[in-house]
Amino acid sequence: MKINIALPLLLIVSILLTGCLPHESVEEVALVNLAGVDYVDEEYKKGTVAIHHYGRTKEEIPSEQYLSYTAKSLKEIASGLESKSPRPIRMGKLSFSLYGEELARNDLSDSIDMLARDPHIGRDVYLGIVAGDTQELMEKKYSENETTARYLIGLMEQNEKNNFPTTNLHRFLFAYYGKGMDGFLPYLKSEGDEVKIAGVALFKEALMVDVIPFTDVFTFKMLIENFNQGVQAIEFKDKNVVMENIGSRVKYKLEGNNNKPKFIININITGIVSEISDVGSLEAKTLTPEFEKEFSKYFERNGKKMLAKFQEGKIDPLGLGKILKNRRGNFDKKVWEQQYPTVPIELNIKVNIVESGISA
Amino acid sequence: MNKAKHNVPIPENLLITSTMVFFLIHSMQVGVGLLGFERYIAMAAGYDAWISILIAGLVIHLLLWMIYRILELSGGDLVSIHEFVFGKYIGSLMNMVFSLYFLLLSLTVLRTFIEVIQVWVFPQLNVWWYALAFLVMVYYFVEGGLRVITGMCLISVLLGLPLLLFKFFPIQLGQVDNLYPLIDHSLMDLLASAKTTTLSFLGFELLLMFYPFLKNQQESKKWAHFGAFYTTMIYLASALVAFVYYSEEQLQFVTWGTISMWKIVDFPFLQRFEYAGIALWAYVVLPNICIGLWAASRIPKRMFKKIKQRYVIWLYSLILLVASALLETRSMIDQLNTITSQIGFYVLLYIPFLFVMMLFMKKVMKRDEN
Incomplete structure (x- = not known):
């Protein structure tokens, strides 16, 4: 009784309506x-x-x-x-x-x-x-x-x-x-x-x-996200040393309050030295601590230059304002915009080189 | 207890098992609301709004408990309760109001879902034809009675489940930082936001209509609360995922948070998941409209012994059809949602009132008996 009316109607409607839209x-x-x-x-x-x-x-x-x-x-x-x-x-x-x-x-x-x-x-x-x-x-x-x-x-x-x-x-x-x-x-x-x-x-x-x-993009990416690939070369005593990243972790810390915030960016990067021109490998092993120091110096210098540029240009690609907003609350965009160019940002980069390839 | 007086006898073969209350309550609560509620709840309380969902969830449990108390005291359904509490005339009036309210719920769901299709898939869609096709299907189910609708609910909950898995894609891009600071808004903001969740949680009050159909009413309590709890959890999960995926200000530019999140789902063989999601959503929406229409049409049937439920369904379907064709623009549909939400809020307020009235009337009756 019920099905007799509804089912055929349903079928007819569904068949006829398929052609209704372009x-x-x-x-x-x-x-x-x-x-x-x-x-x-x-x-x-x-x-x-x-x-x-x-x-x-x-x-x-x-x-x-x-x-x-x-x-x-x-x-x-x-x-x-x-x-x-x-x-x-x-x-x-x-x-x-x-x-x-x-x-x-x-x-x-x-x-x-x-x-x-x-x-x-x-x-x-x-x-x-x-x-x-x-x-x-x-x-x-x-x-x-x-x-x-x-x-x-x-x-x-x-x-x-x-x-x-x-x-x-x-x-x-x-x-x-x-x-x-x-x-x-x-x-x-x-x-x-x-x-x-x-x-x-x-x-x-x-x-x-x-x-x-593009040469600075590696440093930029380090500031932005965790990743475990990528390559960066530096000059070491007039020679080229290339490091391959196998794990970079970035952490943002915030000190102070809304009126006087201070940002601390800690980056830990683990890498492999993949290209050393003209440095013997025996030497390379002893040089590892120096490489580490040299790389972190390079990244810090580069990163600080970049941060200074951001602050000068009043742009915030790292989302520091968002961090302040999320961690301290009561965020006032206008106050932050005035603070931003002079807000202290500390950058610590620790490089840890674990390997130097398979050839001795 | 003068139970017999208000009891609504239902033949054994039309009863549903108590477990099924879970599906009835849950699938009536989850409808088109889930597709875009994130933005509205974040308006008042920002990203603290997930707390509001929990608050609202708690309130729903409380109301559900009240509804069960009311039903136990009367032993009947909404119609007999109204007649018992308010007498014949005011009671009938209240019954008709509720009948129209249930119809309004169906209309809101139907029209909003059609709007989703119009915006996302077929801008040229003829509302009239689509509503007709959909309503023929709805009619087919409602004609089958509550048991058939319950079956549909079960299927819809099961079909909707895999959609939850696709939350995984937006979570990958999510930034949990967004949720902090944890409580940055006042209690008033949180409550205001809890109020905006009303539309999302509406639907459990239909228990007032299908209670006599439950086989083991005592046992069904547990399942009804499970159903409401499950709904709360789904809303909570959806809101949290949306909050980590969108930045707070960005969310205000996103009309349908959940559908837009499906956009990031990417398979080698399927580039646009949202079309599949919207199509599947038809199954979630269908029982929603069915239960609404069923409850709306059952009230006149219970009130007037001579009217057959089928004629009421015809009339109401016609109203749904005409009304959804008349609502044309986004702003009208938005208004429809706001109005339904408002009325729904008052209905929720009405439940404690009914509860108190019920207790009061019982007391009076007891005294009279003595």
């Missing part, structure tokens, strides 16, 4: 993997997207098509790009979003807002700042059998395991919206036929203000 199959849409936005002038921006073309056979090398359009707002750019594409453009598979340095130095807030608002965009999307023109960087071919998008993601994934701190859209939004911390993003540069990570772009809210060069 749906698109992968072959019929243009999937964007890589997007870039450049600064044109105060009003106009230029958007470029890389659309993945899937081959018909397995062997076919995947290719990319590049479209770009200049308009005032990102949504206008999006609809403008549609006018150049035979298939509807979909951003769902976006995995790397690039911004020109000039745009980042002017204002990135509307671009970030667009990414944060769009439900189709994942939170593990990489963001990157490009020295120069993003379109130029995107349109170069870096690998014979990979698309640029895939190539750049590989570049980031590989480097995050080593010297580079982890970044993605979520982490950037975390710092961008959060009080007492500022975000940072990878800084990419294209040189000749190559693209490289040239450093870390530092932000003050949505404005890019500074760059840490």
Whole structure:
């Protein structure tokens, strides 16, 4: 009796309704993997997207098509790009979003807002700042059998395991919206036929203000997170010594109260000496304590220089304000902003070298 | 005890075992609220709001105990209690209010879930058609009676369980520092935040309707409290994970905290987990709407002997359909949620009142007998 009415109705409805919404199959849409936005002038921006073309056979090398359009707002750019594409453009598979340095130095807030608002965009999307023109960087071919998008993601994934701190859209939004911390993003540069990570772009809210060069990125990462990979070279008595990190632990301590905070950053790093030019190994063993001293001196000097630069530029990529807020409570952003440039920060780095390779 | 007077006899074959109260209570409490409650509770008490969840959880246990006392004293359900306490006319009025309130709960869940689909998956979705399809399904279950709905609850709890595992991904990126300093807000802030959790915890008061259907009512107490406790724990866990994953100010920009957290879930074969999560959530939402509609339609049936429950279900389904099609924008739906939360809060306040009235009436009756 009951089933007699409900079940057929249910079946009919579920069968008929499947066709009610526009749906698109992968072959019929243009999937964007890589997007870039450049600064044109105060009003106009230029958007470029890389659309993945899937081959018909397995062997076919995947290719990319590049479209770009200049308009005032990102949504206008999006609809403008549609006018150049035979298939509807979909951003769902976006995995790397690039911004020109000039745009980042002017204002990135509307671009970030667009990414944060769009439900189709994942939170593990990489963001990157490009020295120069993003379109130029995107349109170069870096690998014979990979698309640029895939190539750049590989570049980031590989480097995050080593010297580079982890970044993605979520982490950037975390710092961008959060009080007492500022975000940072990878800084990419294209040189000749190559693209490289040239450093870390530092932000003050949505404005890019500074760059840490790649040689100092290891020190920066040490300050930010625990990791157990990466390589750093120093000069030791006019010779090169290279240390391989096998475990770096950072701890933040806070002394004093809200009015007079003092930060102590303790870093313990365990490493292996992996390259010593012209120093005999017997000598190397006896030199280990000296290496340790020399490395910690180098890291401390470098780190302190970096911290001084942050304080001078009033940027807080380490999130010291957040630490103060979380550990002391009653956080006042205005007071903190005045304190920050002069707040004492102590940096202690202990290097422990445990091995020096297998050749004697 | 004059139990027979208020007792509502239910045929043996329609009864449900006491263990199932766990699923009924839990699945009615967890609905669309879980997808986005983090932001609202953090508005008043910041990241101390997890304490508010515990406070709210405690209050729920207290209220649940009161409901059981009320039911034990009367031996019937909400309809007979109201008639006993307030007499025929005011009692009937209160019954109708509750019937509409249960319907409102269903409407809120249905419309909010459709909104989630509209925002996240299909912006072009026709609310009217989707609501129709969903309601046909709901009708099918509600027609089957409480036993069928209970079965649905069981399935929904089991299907919802694996979703908890995906909290692992945001925890990986989480910063436990966010939760500190531990108690940075005043008690008033904590209580205000506890009040905003109301909408998330609503639903256990439906026990007032399905109590006569329980086979072993004494034993069911334990399971009802387990159900409420489990709900509290799930909310607590969800809130803690959201709090470590988002920075405090960032969370205020996130409308659906839990769905946005699914975005970070990443498998080689599945890049966007949130679509799977939302689809699975339909199973969590379905029994929620069913129980609401069932309880709403049972009240008129109990009040007027001549009305068949099926006609009431038809009428109420029609109301749900029209109402959900009329609510169009985010702000309207947000308002619907706020209103439901407000009314729900008053309903929770009403329970202690009913409890006191019940005790009072019993005393009066005893005196009269003497």
